[in-house]
Amino acid sequence: MIEVKNLTKRYGSHLAVDNLSFTVEEGQIYGFLGPNGAGKSTTMNIMTGYLGATEGQVLMNGHDILKEPEKAKKCIGYLPELPPLYMEMTVSEYLQFAAELKKIPKNEIEKQIKDVIRLTMLEEVKERLIQNLSKGYRQRVGLAQAILGFPEIIILDEPTVGLDPKQIIEIRELIRSLAKNHTVILSSHILAEVREVCDHIMIIAEGKLVASDTPDNLENLMSGQGQIEIEARGNKAAVEELLKSVEGVASAEYQEETEGIVKVMITEKSQTEKNQTDKNQKDIRENLFFAFADRKIPLLTLKQNKSSLEEIFLELTQNGMRKVNGQKDNKEGKKS
Numbered sequence: 001m002i003e004v005k006n007l008t009k010r011y012g013s014h015l016a017v018d019n020l021s022f023t024v025e026e027g028q029i030y031g032f033l034g035p036n037g038a039g040k041s042t043t044m045n046i047m048t049g050y051l052g053a054t055e056g057q058v059l060m061n062g063h064d065i066l067k068e069p070e071k072a073k074k075c076i077g078y079l080p081e082l083p084p085l086y087m088e089m090t091v092s093e094y095l096q097f098a099a100e101l102k103k104i105p106k107n108e109i110e111k112q113i114k115d116v117i118r119l120t121m122l123e124e125v126k127e128r129l130i131q132n133l134s135k136g137y138r139q140r141v142g143l144a145q146a147i148l149g150f151p152e153i154i155i156l157d158e159p160t161v162g163l164d165p166k167q168i169i170e171i172r173e174l175i176r177s178l179a180k181n182h183t184v185i186l187s188s189h190i191l192a193e194v195r196e197v198c199d200h201i202m203i204i205a206e207g208k209l210v211a212s213d214t215p216d217n218l219e220n221l222m223s224g225q226g227q228i229e230i231e232a233r234g235n236k237a238a239v240e241e242l243l244k245s246v247e248g249v250a251s252a253e254y255q256e257e258t259e260g261i262v263k264v265m266i267t268e269k270s271q272t273e274k275n276q277t278d279k280n281q282k283d284i285r286e287n288l289f290f291a292f293a294d295r296k297i298p299l300l301t302l303k304q305n306k307s308s309l310e311e312i313f314l315e316l317t318q319n320g321m322r323k324v325n326g327q328k329d330n331k332e333g334k335k336s
Protein backbone atom coordinates (compact mmCIF):
# COMPACT_ATOMS: atom_id res chain seq x y z
CA MET A 1 0.00 0.00 0.00
CA ILE A 2 1.13 3.52 -0.75
CA GLU A 3 0.18 6.47 1.39
CA VAL A 4 0.78 9.97 0.10
CA LYS A 5 0.12 12.64 2.68
CA ASN A 6 -0.15 16.36 2.04
CA LEU A 7 2.47 16.38 -0.67
CA THR A 8 3.53 19.82 -1.83
CA LYS A 9 6.26 20.76 -4.28
CA ARG A 10 7.33 24.28 -5.12
CA TYR A 11 9.76 25.21 -7.88
CA GLY A 12 10.69 28.68 -6.73
CA SER A 13 7.37 30.42 -6.42
CA HIS A 14 5.63 27.96 -8.74
CA LEU A 15 3.40 25.45 -6.98
CA ALA A 16 3.70 22.25 -9.02
CA VAL A 17 2.05 19.90 -6.50
CA ASP A 18 -0.48 21.34 -4.13
CA ASN A 19 -1.20 19.44 -0.93
CA LEU A 20 -1.89 16.09 -2.57
CA SER A 21 -3.14 13.19 -0.45
CA PHE A 22 -4.24 9.74 -1.54
CA THR A 23 -3.76 6.04 -0.86
CA VAL A 24 -3.16 3.26 -3.33
CA GLU A 25 -4.36 -0.23 -2.46
CA GLU A 26 -2.81 -3.44 -3.66
CA GLY A 27 -3.45 -5.27 -6.89
CA GLN A 28 -5.09 -2.65 -9.03
CA ILE A 29 -4.13 -0.42 -11.92
CA TYR A 30 -4.25 3.23 -11.00
CA GLY A 31 -4.16 6.02 -13.53
CA PHE A 32 -2.89 9.52 -12.93
CA LEU A 33 -4.73 11.54 -15.50
CA GLY A 34 -4.09 15.18 -16.16
CA PRO A 35 -3.08 17.65 -18.83
CA ASN A 36 0.56 18.46 -19.47
CA GLY A 37 2.03 20.41 -16.59
CA ALA A 38 -0.54 19.09 -14.10
CA GLY A 39 2.15 17.72 -11.80
CA LYS A 40 2.06 14.02 -12.64
CA SER A 41 5.79 13.51 -13.20
CA THR A 42 6.68 15.64 -10.21
CA THR A 43 4.40 13.54 -8.00
CA MET A 44 5.82 10.28 -9.36
CA ASN A 45 9.39 11.51 -8.91
CA ILE A 46 8.66 12.34 -5.29
CA MET A 47 6.83 9.05 -4.67
CA THR A 48 9.81 7.11 -5.94
CA GLY A 49 12.38 9.12 -4.02
CA TYR A 50 13.99 10.80 -7.05
CA LEU A 51 12.92 14.24 -5.95
CA GLY A 52 12.44 15.78 -2.54
CA ALA A 53 9.09 17.26 -1.60
CA THR A 54 8.73 20.75 -0.19
CA GLU A 55 6.26 19.32 2.31
CA GLY A 56 4.48 16.07 2.95
CA GLN A 57 5.25 12.39 3.25
CA VAL A 58 5.24 9.22 1.15
CA LEU A 59 5.00 5.77 2.72
CA MET A 60 5.60 2.60 0.71
CA ASN A 61 4.20 -0.33 2.68
CA GLY A 62 4.77 1.77 5.78
CA HIS A 63 8.35 2.76 4.91
CA ASP A 64 9.03 6.47 4.55
CA ILE A 65 10.68 7.06 1.17
CA LEU A 66 13.11 9.56 2.69
CA LYS A 67 13.80 7.98 6.08
CA GLU A 68 14.05 4.36 4.92
CA PRO A 69 14.85 4.75 1.22
CA GLU A 70 16.33 1.27 0.78
CA LYS A 71 13.32 -0.54 2.21
CA ALA A 72 10.84 1.74 0.48
CA LYS A 73 12.56 1.59 -2.91
CA LYS A 74 12.71 -2.20 -2.77
CA CYS A 75 8.93 -2.19 -3.17
CA ILE A 76 8.98 -0.01 -6.31
CA GLY A 77 9.92 -0.32 -9.93
CA TYR A 78 9.92 2.99 -11.79
CA LEU A 79 9.85 3.99 -15.42
CA PRO A 80 10.51 7.75 -15.38
CA GLU A 81 9.45 10.12 -18.14
CA LEU A 82 13.01 9.98 -19.51
CA PRO A 83 14.39 6.55 -18.61
CA PRO A 84 18.08 6.72 -17.69
CA LEU A 85 19.29 4.42 -20.45
CA TYR A 86 22.96 3.99 -21.22
CA MET A 87 23.14 4.33 -24.97
CA GLU A 88 26.47 2.58 -25.36
CA MET A 89 25.34 -0.58 -23.59
CA THR A 90 23.51 -3.49 -25.17
CA VAL A 91 20.07 -4.32 -23.82
CA SER A 92 21.45 -7.34 -21.96
CA GLU A 93 24.33 -5.37 -20.49
CA TYR A 94 22.03 -2.62 -19.35
CA LEU A 95 19.62 -5.03 -17.68
CA GLN A 96 22.54 -6.79 -15.99
CA PHE A 97 23.71 -3.39 -14.71
CA ALA A 98 20.18 -2.45 -13.55
CA ALA A 99 19.82 -5.81 -11.77
CA GLU A 100 23.04 -5.22 -9.86
CA LEU A 101 21.96 -1.71 -8.90
CA LYS A 102 18.72 -3.14 -7.61
CA LYS A 103 20.73 -5.64 -5.55
CA ILE A 104 18.92 -8.64 -6.99
CA PRO A 105 20.63 -11.78 -5.60
CA LYS A 106 23.41 -12.94 -7.98
CA ASN A 107 21.94 -16.39 -8.49
CA GLU A 108 18.60 -14.94 -9.60
CA ILE A 109 19.85 -12.30 -12.02
CA GLU A 110 20.15 -14.47 -15.10
CA LYS A 111 16.69 -15.93 -14.78
CA GLN A 112 15.09 -12.57 -14.02
CA ILE A 113 16.69 -10.92 -17.03
CA LYS A 114 15.44 -13.75 -19.19
CA ASP A 115 11.95 -13.35 -17.75
CA VAL A 116 11.74 -9.59 -18.28
CA ILE A 117 13.15 -9.86 -21.80
CA ARG A 118 10.42 -12.35 -22.59
CA LEU A 119 7.71 -10.23 -20.98
CA THR A 120 8.72 -7.04 -22.75
CA MET A 121 9.38 -8.84 -26.03
CA LEU A 122 12.99 -7.75 -26.33
CA GLU A 123 14.34 -11.13 -27.38
CA GLU A 124 15.33 -10.11 -30.90
CA VAL A 125 17.21 -6.96 -29.86
CA LYS A 126 18.85 -8.05 -26.62
CA GLU A 127 22.37 -7.93 -28.06
CA ARG A 128 21.88 -4.60 -29.81
CA LEU A 129 23.21 -1.28 -28.54
CA ILE A 130 20.48 0.84 -26.98
CA GLN A 131 21.47 3.81 -29.13
CA ASN A 132 20.48 1.82 -32.21
CA LEU A 133 16.98 1.01 -30.97
CA SER A 134 13.77 2.73 -31.98
CA LYS A 135 11.80 4.77 -29.47
CA GLY A 136 9.37 1.89 -28.99
CA TYR A 137 12.12 -0.57 -28.14
CA ARG A 138 13.84 1.91 -25.83
CA GLN A 139 10.57 2.36 -23.97
CA ARG A 140 10.37 -1.41 -23.55
CA VAL A 141 13.93 -1.48 -22.22
CA GLY A 142 12.91 1.16 -19.68
CA LEU A 143 9.91 -0.95 -18.79
CA ALA A 144 12.05 -4.10 -18.49
CA GLN A 145 14.30 -2.22 -16.06
CA ALA A 146 11.26 -1.15 -14.01
CA ILE A 147 9.96 -4.72 -13.79
CA LEU A 148 13.31 -6.26 -12.81
CA GLY A 149 13.19 -7.58 -9.28
CA PHE A 150 9.41 -7.91 -9.66
CA PRO A 151 8.65 -5.24 -7.07
CA GLU A 152 5.16 -5.06 -5.59
CA ILE A 153 4.51 -1.63 -7.02
CA ILE A 154 5.29 -0.60 -10.57
CA ILE A 155 5.15 3.10 -11.41
CA LEU A 156 5.13 4.12 -15.08
CA ASP A 157 5.26 7.72 -16.24
CA GLU A 158 3.46 8.04 -19.59
CA PRO A 159 4.50 4.53 -20.66
CA THR A 160 3.01 4.76 -24.14
CA VAL A 161 4.20 8.21 -25.14
CA GLY A 162 5.88 8.21 -28.55
CA LEU A 163 4.85 4.67 -29.43
CA ASP A 164 2.99 3.63 -32.53
CA PRO A 165 -0.53 2.15 -32.23
CA LYS A 166 0.65 -1.46 -32.41
CA GLN A 167 3.28 -0.88 -29.75
CA ILE A 168 0.70 0.90 -27.58
CA ILE A 169 -1.56 -2.14 -27.68
CA GLU A 170 1.35 -4.42 -26.75
CA ILE A 171 2.42 -2.23 -23.84
CA ARG A 172 -1.16 -2.02 -22.56
CA GLU A 173 -1.43 -5.78 -22.66
CA LEU A 174 1.82 -6.06 -20.78
CA ILE A 175 0.56 -3.61 -18.15
CA ARG A 176 -2.62 -5.62 -17.72
CA SER A 177 -0.68 -8.84 -17.31
CA LEU A 178 1.60 -7.19 -14.74
CA ALA A 179 -1.44 -6.11 -12.74
CA LYS A 180 -2.23 -9.74 -11.98
CA ASN A 181 0.66 -9.81 -9.52
CA HIS A 182 1.56 -6.16 -9.02
CA THR A 183 0.06 -2.81 -8.20
CA VAL A 184 0.54 -0.57 -11.19
CA ILE A 185 0.36 3.22 -11.27
CA LEU A 186 0.65 4.88 -14.64
CA SER A 187 0.29 8.43 -15.76
CA SER A 188 -1.19 9.72 -18.96
CA HIS A 189 -2.65 12.86 -20.42
CA ILE A 190 -4.90 10.72 -22.60
CA LEU A 191 -8.25 9.90 -21.14
CA ALA A 192 -9.01 7.00 -23.48
CA GLU A 193 -5.84 5.27 -22.39
CA VAL A 194 -6.53 5.57 -18.69
CA ARG A 195 -10.12 4.50 -19.10
CA GLU A 196 -9.07 1.46 -21.06
CA VAL A 197 -6.47 0.05 -18.68
CA CYS A 198 -7.12 1.50 -15.22
CA ASP A 199 -9.36 0.25 -12.42
CA HIS A 200 -9.11 3.57 -10.65
CA ILE A 201 -8.63 7.07 -12.04
CA MET A 202 -7.09 9.98 -10.18
CA ILE A 203 -7.55 13.23 -12.05
CA ILE A 204 -4.90 15.83 -11.35
CA ALA A 205 -5.14 19.47 -12.38
CA GLU A 206 -2.76 22.22 -11.41
CA GLY A 207 -1.14 20.01 -8.80
CA LYS A 208 -4.40 19.16 -7.09
CA LEU A 209 -6.36 15.93 -6.95
CA VAL A 210 -9.74 16.88 -8.37
CA ALA A 211 -11.32 13.43 -8.58
CA SER A 212 -10.53 9.88 -7.58
CA ASP A 213 -12.78 6.97 -8.42
CA THR A 214 -13.45 4.08 -10.77
CA PRO A 215 -14.18 5.08 -14.38
CA ASP A 216 -17.80 3.90 -13.99
CA ASN A 217 -18.36 5.77 -10.76
CA LEU A 218 -16.92 8.94 -12.19
CA GLU A 219 -19.39 8.74 -15.00
CA ASN A 220 -22.32 7.89 -12.74
CA LEU A 221 -21.56 10.48 -10.12
CA MET A 222 -21.35 13.20 -12.67
CA SER A 223 -24.38 12.05 -14.59
CA GLY A 224 -26.34 12.67 -11.38
CA GLN A 225 -25.52 16.28 -12.03
CA GLY A 226 -26.47 16.05 -15.63
CA GLN A 227 -29.26 17.49 -17.62
CA ILE A 228 -32.66 16.12 -18.40
CA GLU A 229 -34.58 17.05 -21.46
CA ILE A 230 -38.35 16.99 -21.33
CA GLU A 231 -41.18 17.73 -23.71
CA ALA A 232 -44.70 18.09 -22.38
CA ARG A 233 -48.02 18.86 -23.96
CA GLY A 234 -49.25 21.88 -22.05
CA ASN A 235 -48.67 25.54 -21.64
CA LYS A 236 -45.47 27.09 -20.48
CA ALA A 237 -46.93 28.67 -17.34
CA ALA A 238 -48.37 25.39 -16.09
CA VAL A 239 -45.12 23.50 -16.72
CA GLU A 240 -43.12 26.25 -15.08
CA GLU A 241 -45.32 26.16 -12.01
CA LEU A 242 -45.14 22.36 -11.83
CA LEU A 243 -41.36 22.19 -12.09
CA LYS A 244 -40.94 24.50 -9.11
CA SER A 245 -42.43 21.83 -6.88
CA VAL A 246 -40.43 18.85 -8.19
CA GLU A 247 -37.73 17.65 -5.85
CA GLY A 248 -34.20 17.51 -7.25
CA VAL A 249 -34.65 20.21 -9.87
CA ALA A 250 -31.94 22.85 -9.64
CA SER A 251 -33.03 24.95 -12.59
CA ALA A 252 -35.11 24.78 -15.73
CA GLU A 253 -34.48 26.42 -19.05
CA TYR A 254 -37.39 26.80 -21.43
CA GLN A 255 -36.29 26.18 -24.96
CA GLU A 256 -39.37 26.49 -27.09
CA GLU A 257 -43.09 26.10 -27.24
CA THR A 258 -44.48 24.90 -30.54
CA GLU A 259 -47.92 23.54 -31.28
CA GLY A 260 -48.73 23.19 -27.62
CA ILE A 261 -45.54 21.28 -26.79
CA VAL A 262 -43.13 22.83 -24.31
CA LYS A 263 -39.53 21.79 -24.40
CA VAL A 264 -37.46 22.27 -21.24
CA MET A 265 -33.87 21.50 -20.27
CA ILE A 266 -33.68 20.68 -16.58
CA THR A 267 -30.49 20.79 -14.55
CA GLU A 268 -30.49 18.42 -11.67
CA LYS A 269 -29.19 19.26 -8.22
CA SER A 270 -25.64 18.01 -7.74
CA GLN A 271 -24.94 14.72 -6.04
CA THR A 272 -23.49 16.45 -2.99
CA GLU A 273 -26.45 18.79 -2.61
CA LYS A 274 -28.78 15.81 -2.81
CA ASN A 275 -26.81 13.64 -0.43
CA GLN A 276 -26.93 16.31 2.21
CA THR A 277 -30.69 16.25 2.32
CA ASP A 278 -31.54 12.62 1.64
CA LYS A 279 -29.30 9.71 0.85
CA ASN A 280 -32.02 7.55 -0.66
CA GLN A 281 -33.40 10.13 -3.02
CA LYS A 282 -35.25 8.86 -6.01
CA ASP A 283 -34.14 9.25 -9.56
CA ILE A 284 -35.31 12.70 -10.57
CA ARG A 285 -36.97 11.19 -13.62
CA GLU A 286 -39.42 9.36 -11.35
CA ASN A 287 -40.26 12.59 -9.56
CA LEU A 288 -40.88 14.27 -12.88
CA PHE A 289 -42.99 11.44 -14.21
CA PHE A 290 -45.32 11.41 -11.22
CA ALA A 291 -45.52 15.19 -10.97
CA PHE A 292 -46.62 15.49 -14.58
CA ALA A 293 -49.02 12.55 -14.24
CA ASP A 294 -50.59 14.10 -11.12
CA ARG A 295 -51.31 17.32 -12.98
CA LYS A 296 -52.47 15.37 -16.02
CA ILE A 297 -49.91 17.07 -18.23
CA PRO A 298 -48.73 14.46 -20.76
CA LEU A 299 -44.98 14.01 -20.76
CA LEU A 300 -43.84 13.20 -24.28
CA THR A 301 -40.08 13.09 -23.78
CA LEU A 302 -38.00 12.36 -20.69
CA LYS A 303 -34.37 11.96 -21.55
CA GLN A 304 -31.24 12.05 -19.45
CA ASN A 305 -28.16 13.53 -21.08
CA LYS A 306 -25.30 11.70 -19.43
CA SER A 307 -21.98 13.46 -19.29
CA SER A 308 -19.24 11.43 -20.82
CA LEU A 309 -15.95 10.88 -19.10
CA GLU A 310 -14.49 13.26 -21.68
CA GLU A 311 -16.74 16.04 -20.50
CA ILE A 312 -15.98 15.28 -16.87
CA PHE A 313 -12.28 15.38 -17.52
CA LEU A 314 -12.49 18.69 -19.37
CA GLU A 315 -14.71 20.23 -16.77
CA LEU A 316 -12.55 19.09 -13.88
CA THR A 317 -9.27 20.11 -15.39
CA GLN A 318 -10.58 23.48 -16.51
CA ASN A 319 -12.54 24.41 -13.43
CA GLY A 320 -9.89 23.35 -10.96
CA MET A 321 -11.28 22.20 -7.66
CA ARG A 322 -14.60 20.58 -8.10
CA LYS A 323 -15.41 17.71 -5.84
CA VAL A 324 -16.91 14.73 -7.57
CA ASN A 325 -16.88 12.24 -4.77
CA GLY A 326 -16.68 12.15 -1.01
CA GLN A 327 -12.92 12.53 -1.05
CA LYS A 328 -11.79 15.10 1.44
CA ASP A 329 -11.03 18.51 0.12
CA ASN A 330 -7.29 18.77 0.44
CA LYS A 331 -7.44 22.26 1.76
CA GLU A 332 -9.89 21.56 4.53
CA GLY A 333 -8.82 22.96 7.84
CA LYS A 334 -5.53 24.17 6.41
CA LYS A 335 -4.39 27.47 5.23
CA SER A 336 -2.57 27.40 1.96
Ligand code: ADP
Pocket residue numbers: 011014015016034035036037038039040041042043
Ligand atom coordinates in the same frame (compact mmCIF):
# COMPACT_ATOMS: atom_id res chain seq x y z
P1 ADP B 1 3.17 16.65 -15.89
O1 ADP B 1 4.05 15.47 -15.71
O2 ADP B 1 1.79 16.45 -15.35
O3 ADP B 1 3.14 17.11 -17.30
P2 ADP B 1 5.19 18.03 -14.32
O4 ADP B 1 5.16 17.35 -13.01
O5 ADP B 1 6.28 17.67 -15.25
O6 ADP B 1 3.76 17.86 -15.02
O7 ADP B 1 5.24 19.60 -14.10
C1 ADP B 1 4.38 20.28 -13.21
C2 ADP B 1 4.70 21.77 -13.25
O8 ADP B 1 5.97 21.99 -12.65
C3 ADP B 1 4.79 22.34 -14.64
O9 ADP B 1 4.23 23.64 -14.59
C4 ADP B 1 6.26 22.39 -14.93
O10 ADP B 1 6.57 23.43 -15.82
C5 ADP B 1 6.85 22.63 -13.56
N1 ADP B 1 8.19 22.03 -13.42
C6 ADP B 1 8.49 20.71 -13.55
N2 ADP B 1 9.80 20.47 -13.31
C7 ADP B 1 10.35 21.68 -13.01
C8 ADP B 1 11.67 22.12 -12.67
N3 ADP B 1 12.68 21.26 -12.57
N4 ADP B 1 11.86 23.44 -12.45
C9 ADP B 1 10.83 24.31 -12.52
N5 ADP B 1 9.57 23.97 -12.84
C10 ADP B 1 9.31 22.68 -13.09
Ligand code: MG
Pocket residue numbers: 040041042081157158
Ligand atom coordinates in the same frame (compact mmCIF):
# COMPACT_ATOMS: atom_id res chain seq x y z
MG1 MG C 1 5.05 14.36 -17.12
